[in-house]
Amino acid sequence: MFEKILVPLDGSEHSIKALEVAVQIALRFNGKITLIHVYSISSFAISATPVQEFIEVTRKDGADILADGEKRVKAEGVHVETLLLEGVAELIINDKQEWWGTEIGIETGSPELAKKVMPAKVRPFQPEQWPEVVKTATGIMTDNNLVPACTLITGLPQETEDDVVKTMELMDDLKDFKSLIVPLFFVPLGRLKDEDWFTMEQMSDLQMELLIKCLKHDIYxxxxxxxSYFKGKWYSRILSLLHWLFVKIVERKAKSVYNIPLKIESPRMGAKI
Structure with missing residues (x-):
């Protein structure tokens, strides 16, 4: 009945608890345990040196997790094997699921600003590598059908016009990336809790241009x-129509208030939609 037991391990408290339960089942039914750890790799990232370094670290972390799990199982006298595999979609996404979502904090496209206000976020990379890391990560997400809602923060302390320009340049590089990119005003939290809030009255023309660029990306x-979201749902026609109307309202509002062209260019082909 329980001759072969597969246990995914990621080093978390939940996975260790699952392993303990699996060991008890194996002891009772004379089963064998296979421990598996999966780390992702992208064909897009093969030639990217920073990502190669990150993959090596990730692979080693996975091997260490498996080694620890293997030691725990052997200590109980249970037969155990380990598998360290590459990939994400092939293992954790249902074959019928065309895409999945998450929230990603990009925050800025400026290496200098990343170095000043979020040096820990870019680790294990250097702040100078941040834009390239973000672009490479989009390839990994695309390979695995991940459609994220990304955030940018404008009005960060010490943000200069050059920082805003760098973020706009990153936005241009991400135009083909299937995603929503949401700009946020700086809110004083954490190590920056003593800084002032950023308000719309403080916004420069360049920062407004960044927000408009995000809006065009998101409307498309x-x-x-x-x-994709409503595909195959019985209520797809009704909700698709409601969401389409909502987007059109946003589009028209953008035109009337911010003088944004009503027809948004497709980032892929430059076509009007």
Whole structure:
């Protein structure tokens, strides 16, 4: 009945607890345990040196997790094997699931600003590598059908016009990336809790241009994402229509208030939609 027991391990408290339960089952039914750890790799990232370094660290972490699990199981006298595998979608996404979502904090495209206000976020990389890390990560997400809602923060302490320009340049590089990119105003939290809030009255023309660039990106991709999100649902026609109307309202509001062209260019082909 329980001759072969597969236990995914990620080093978390929950996975260790699952391993303990699996050991008890194996002892009772004379079963064998296979421990598995999966780390992701992207064909997009093969030539990216920073990502190669990160993959090596990730692979070693996975091997250490398996070694610890193997030691625990052997101590109980249970036969155990280990598997360290590459990939994400092939193992954790249902074959029928076309995409999945998450929230990602990009925050800035400026290496200098990343170095000043979020040096820990870019680790194990250097702040100078941040834009390249972000672009490479988009390849990994695309390979695994991950459609994220990303955040940018404008009005960060010590942010200069050059920092805003660097973030806008990163936005240009991400135009083909299926995602929503949401700009946020700086809120004083954590190590920056003593800084002042950023308000709309403080916004420069360049920062407004960044927000508009994000809005154009989101209006285009929201329409694409909606088609996937409601695909195959019995209520798809009703909700698709409601969401389409919502996007059109946002589009028209953007035109009237911020003088953004009503027709948004497709980031892929430059076509009007």
């Amino acid at each position: 991709w929201a329409k694409v994402i909606m088609k």
